[in-house]
Amino acid sequence: MGKDLIKLVGGPTIQDQTMPNDIDMAKENAHKIVDFIADYYKTLQDLPVLSQVKPGYLSELLPDSAPQWPESLQDVLDDVHQKIIPGVTHWQSPNYFAYYPSNSSIAGFLGEMLSAGFNIVGFSWITSPAATELEVIVLDWLAKMLKLPNQFLSSGFGGGVIQGTASEAVLVAVLAARDKVLRKVGKEALNKLTVYASDQTHSSLQKACQIAGIYPENFRLLKADQSSNYSLDPEALSEAISNDLSSHFIPFFLCATVGTTSSAAVDPLRDLGKIAKENHLWFHVDAAYGGSACICPEYRHYIDGVEGADSFGMNAHKWLLTNFDCSLLWVKDRSALIQSLSTCPEFLKNKASQENAVVDFKDWQIPLGRRFRLWPLAHSLLSVFVSFHHYRTRTMATS
Numbered sequence: 001m002g003k004d005l006i007k008l009v010g011g012p013t014i015q016d017q018t019m020p021n022d023i024d025m026a027k028e029n030a031h032k033i034v035d036f037i038a039d040y041y042k043t044l045q046d047l048p049v050l051s052q053v054k055p056g057y058l059s060e061l062l063p064d065s066a067p068q069w070p071e072s073l074q075d076v077l078d079d080v081h082q083k084i085i086p087g088v089t090h091w092q093s094p095n096y097f098a099y100y101p102s103n104s105s106i107a108g109f110l111g112e113m114l115s116a117g118f119n120i121v122g123f124s125w126i127t128s129p130a131a132t133e134l135e136v137i138v139l140d141w142l143a144k145m146l147k148l149p150n151q152f153l154s155s156g157f158g159g160g161v162i163q164g165t166a167s168e169a170v171l172v173a174v175l176a177a178r179d180k181v182l183r184k185v186g187k188e189a190l191n192k193l194t195v196y197a198s199d200q201t202h203s204s205l206q207k208a209c210q211i212a213g214i215y216p217e218n219f220r221l222l223k224a225d226q227s228s229n230y231s232l233d234p235e236a237l238s239e240a241i242s243n244d245l246s247s248h249f250i251p252f253f254l255c256a257t258v259g260t261t262s263s264a265a266v267d268p269l270r271d272l273g274k275i276a277k278e279n280h281l282w283f284h285v286d287a288a289y290g291g292s293a294c295i296c297p298e299y300r301h302y303i304d305g306v307e308g309a310d311s312f313g314m315n316a317h318k319w320l321l322t323n324f325d326c327s328l329l330w331v332k333d334r335s336a337l338i339q340s341l342s343t344c345p346e347f348l349k350n351k352a353s354q355e356n357a358v359v360d361f362k363d364w365q366i367p368l369g370r371r372f373r374l375w376p377l378a379h380s381l382l383s384v385f386v387s388f389h390h391y392r393t394r395t396m397a398t399s
């Protein structure tokens with residue numbers, strides 16, 4: 001009956017193109033796409049990095065309403081070539097130097113293909129145990145590579161989770177911290193909660209505070225200038241906190257940055273952490289940009305003092321050879337996140353979750369659904385290790 005229906009509306013071509021169990025057709029088309037991408041990479045270097053089109057260019061090239069009949073893959077690829085590529089800014093071009101590096105890798109890219117093939121929506125353990133367990137394991141590996149304190153590992157009270165972006169990471173940290181303090185002082189004190197960061201901090205913190213209902217007038221961006229290499233001055237922080245305390249505010253959140261957006265400044269984590277601890281602030285470290293470098297022993301010192309942090313975020317999709325989006329967040333107290341973000345409607349109940357035997361990452365993030373992002377990350381990490389090992393053995397053999 002289904003097949004008849006397809007015939008009725010579109011004839012055999014629609015059926016050929018859409019039947020998901022026509023694996024041979026899928027394979028042939030996938031090969032064509034891979035060839036197309038390979039050709040793109042071959043010519044990438046010669047394309048203008050910044051798209052040269054004018055706003056609205058695409059509506060002149062495409063019809064007003066969706067096409068009634070399917071086109072062949074070749075026609076679609078021709079369209080991509082002629083109409084889409086001119087409107088692309090080429091982030092993977094070797095001549096691309098805007099914003100930050102978005103360095104994927106062959107491993108990262110192939111991992112994405114695997115992930116797309118499985119198309120898992122792994123919000124709780126039962127929806128794909130491998131997705132959750134691999135994420136837990138790989139985030140523990142990475143925490144160890146970064147030499148994060150043991151409290152950030154899944155074996156204790158903490159653990160790591162993949163968020164879409166650093167903006168989501170800081171948002172969930174603010175929410176967890178907000179609710180933790182409000183549980184102590186009472187919900188009506190929301191208008192008293194204050195947040196601290198330097199004026200070099202990424203705007204994602206401001207957005208997180210807006211979403212979390214923090215009063216905009218309680219958002220303290222402390223001036224950082226040349227005298228401190230654009231890092232947050234611990235004395236200025238202490239002073240701001242004291243002033244607020246004497247005016248009966250409730251300081252609750254501090255965000256430090258490792259690698260600020262405008263100048264890659266690094267805030268002094270150790271001193272800031274001490275102040276946060278003395279004043280019972282949640283201390284978040286945003287190392288979205290700089291964090292990946294700290295895996296190298298010679299750069300690890302930039303996160304010295306991370307021991308004092310409650311949460312630490314880093315974007316694997318910036319320097320860690322992983323496709324966008326893959327932002328890593330570790331927390332010391334996962335129960336704080338879960339208390340803020342957990343819901344348990346009837347349709348999500350299952351034995352493993354109810355026995356508290358598993359991690360359900362839906363309770364560590366804003367959305368319910370989540371993709372299997374770990375294929376790219378695990379795959380690129382493994383490839384990096386393998387190439388590093390080869391490199392080492394080869395250089396050792398020749399020296």
Ligand SMILES: *Cc1c(COP(=O)(O)O)cnc(C)c1O
Binds near residue numbers: 164167259261290327
């Ligand atoms: C890139 C960056 C962000 C924002 O990244 P998204 O993942 O796009 O939200 C936040 N903070 C710092 C320091 C960054 O470098």
